Amino acid sequence: MAGTLYLVATPIGNLQDISQRALDTLRTVDLIACEDTRHTLKLLNHYRISNSLISYHEHNEQERSEELTDRLVCGDSIAIVSDAGTPGICDPGFRIVQRAIEVGAAVVPIPGAVAFVNAAAASGLATDSIFFGGFLPSKKGDRRKRLEEIAMVPATLVLYESPHRLAKSLADCLDVLGDRRAAVARELTKLHEEFARGTLSELVTRFATQPAKGEFVLVIERGEKDAQQTSSSATDLAGLVAEFEAQGIEHKTALKKAAKALGMSKSDAYRMLQTKK
Numbered sequence: 001m002a003g004t005l006y007l008v009a010t011p012i013g014n015l016q017d018i019s020q021r022a023l024d025t026l027r028t029v030d031l032i033a034c035e036d037t038r039h040t041l042k043l044l045n046h047y048r049i050s051n052s053l054i055s056y057h058e059h060n061e062q063e064r065s066e067e068l069t070d071r072l073v074c075g076d077s078i079a080i081v082s083d084a085g086t087p088g089i090c091d092p093g094f095r096i097v098q099r100a101i102e103v104g105a106a107v108v109p110i111p112g113a114v115a116f117v118n119a120a121a122a123s124g125l126a127t128d129s130i131f132f133g134g135f136l137p138s139k140k141g142d143r144r145k146r147l148e149e150i151a152m153v154p155a156t157l158v159l160y161e162s163p164h165r166l167a168k169s170l171a172d173c174l175d176v177l178g179d180r181r182a183a184v185a186r187e188l189t190k191l192h193e194e195f196a197r198g199t200l201s202e203l204v205t206r207f208a209t210q211p212a213k214g215e216f217v218l219v220i221e222r223g224e225k226d227a228q229q230t231s232s233s234a235t236d237l238a239g240l241v242a243e244f245e246a247q248g249i250e251h252k253t254a255l256k257k258a259a260k261a262l263g264m265s266k267s268d269a270y271r272m273l274q275t276k277k
């Protein structure tokens with residue numbers, strides 16, 4: 001009889017956010033397949049768990065899935081663990097789940113932390129319907145296209161973002177989605193956990209002037225079909241320039257910084273402000 005594949009959720013920061021069932025599973029399975037063995041070892045050591053580990057990450061997911069499937073076929077029990085949160089959610093896991101199902105192994109999720117659910121729950125925005133979009137594309141053109149695709153999904157939008165792209169993505173969200181209410185959840189469950197709530201234009205200003213550090217989830221209010229959602233880029237630009245100037249930054253530099261934050265060239269921004277005058 002085929003074995004069992006356990007998808008074990010681990011903490012997203014605070015080591016106490018792990019269930020008794022997850023710990024029991026990690027203790028008793030034949031093998032733990034994890035993204036980074038050193039990272040998982042720290043968790044196991046914290047809970048005095050000793051078990052066999054094997055790496056399973058985006059670069060070896062394909063061949064490792066074959067190997068793990070063979071072991072499932074032989075009746076072994078395997079736990080999949082990612083560096084943080086729920087395996088398979090923007091993390092490796094999907095491929096081995098598919099293979100396990102194909103060979104008739106049981107697939108058992110062991111629930112626990114997942115960043116996007118907690119960010120949405122604490123955002124203050126509606127949670128009756130949420131759309132999780134994972135990471136936005138890294139290239140500006142692709143990112144804007146993706147935002148256009150999801151703009152009118154009738155749900156609160158939830159996205160993962162890296163610190164070095166947060167400001168650019170917020171600016172694109174403002175431009176494509178309009179000035180909706182939003183929340184940025186930072187470092188959930190960690191020492192520096194923080195929620196920045198406001199409109200997208202307020203968040204653009206905030207993160208254009210403050211370096212983003214840590215891990216982030218972006219939560220954005222659903223679009224209203226009837227409302228005038230398309231923002232006036234010129235108004236956003238003028239507002240942002242004024243914000244920078246109010247901080248004592250001289251006009252030229254303020255314009256350059258605002259253009260960068262909104263993802264436009266300096267010359268386009270200059271032209272836009274002139275037209276508005």
Ligand code: SAM
Pocket residue numbers: 012013082084085086087088089090091113114115116159160161162185186187188189190215216217
């Ligand atoms: N499997 C994870 C989960 O269940 O949420 C997600 C892994 S994905 C590779 C990493 C991204 O999740 C980060 O870039 C960030 O957007 C989000 N994330 C993970 N932990 C977080 C935390 N403690 N606070 C805020 N965002 C977090």
